[in-house]
Each structure stands twice: as structure tokens, then as C-alpha cells.
Amino acid sequence: MSEKYIKASECEKYFYEHLDDVHIAGAMNAIDEMPAADVAPVRHGYWVKEKRDVLIHWHCSACKECFYLDMPNAEYCPHCGAKMDLKEV
Numbered sequence: 473m474s475e476k477y478i479k480a481s482e483c484e485k486y487f488y489e490h491l492d493d494v495h496i497a498g499a500m501n502a503i504d505e506m507p508a509a510d511v512a513p514v515r516h517g518y519w520v521k522e523k524r525d526v527l528i529h530w531h532c533s534a535c536k537e538c539f540y541l542d543m544p545n546a547e548y549c550p551h552c553g554a555k556m557d558l559k560e561v
């Protein structure tokens with residue numbers, strides 16, 4: 473069976489929307505008593521293009537590490553592991 477990691481806060485929201493008061497208490501106790509999963513939150517970022525003199529480089533919006541690449545085609549930052557799926561604001 474594959475593992476599925478879920479957010480406790482999303483469970484609580486769901487319980488409040490779908491269960492009656494009697495069942496909410498039991499469900500909330502279950503969440504409190506479950507051990508936390510050994511997972512780290514996924515960092516998200518995007519490539520920021522910079523031009524210094526004639527050199528173009530890119531830095532990761534999450535860790536600010538610079539890379540002298542022609543195009544940031546990496547799906548993840550090689551320095552901090554951020555998933556580069558955000559849009560520049």
C-alpha cells in the first residue's frame with residue numbers, strides 16, 4: 473500500500489464541514505494521537521533573471537543562489553531543492 477501524507481489542518485477543516493459535533497471530537501482526538509509523519513515541506517520557487525554587465529545569470533527565488541546558465545531548465549534548484557513551479561510576481 474502506498475503512503476499518502478495529508479495535512480492535519482485540512483483534515484480538521486473537512487471534519488468541521490462534514491461531521492456532526494459528536495464525531496468531530498473523536499476525529500480530532502485521532503489526529504492528536506497520530507504520530508507525525510517524517511516528511512519535510514516542499515519548497516517552491518522560480519528562476520529570477522538578472523543581467524550584470526553582459527553576463528546573464530539566474531538566481532533561485534527561494535535561496536538566492538546564483539547560477540550562470542543559459543536557461544533555467546532545471547525543475548528543481550540544485551542548491552536548496554526548491555521546486556521551480558511558481559510564477560514571478
Ligand SMILES: [Zn+2]
Nearest residue numbers: 532535549552
Ligand atoms: Zn534554491
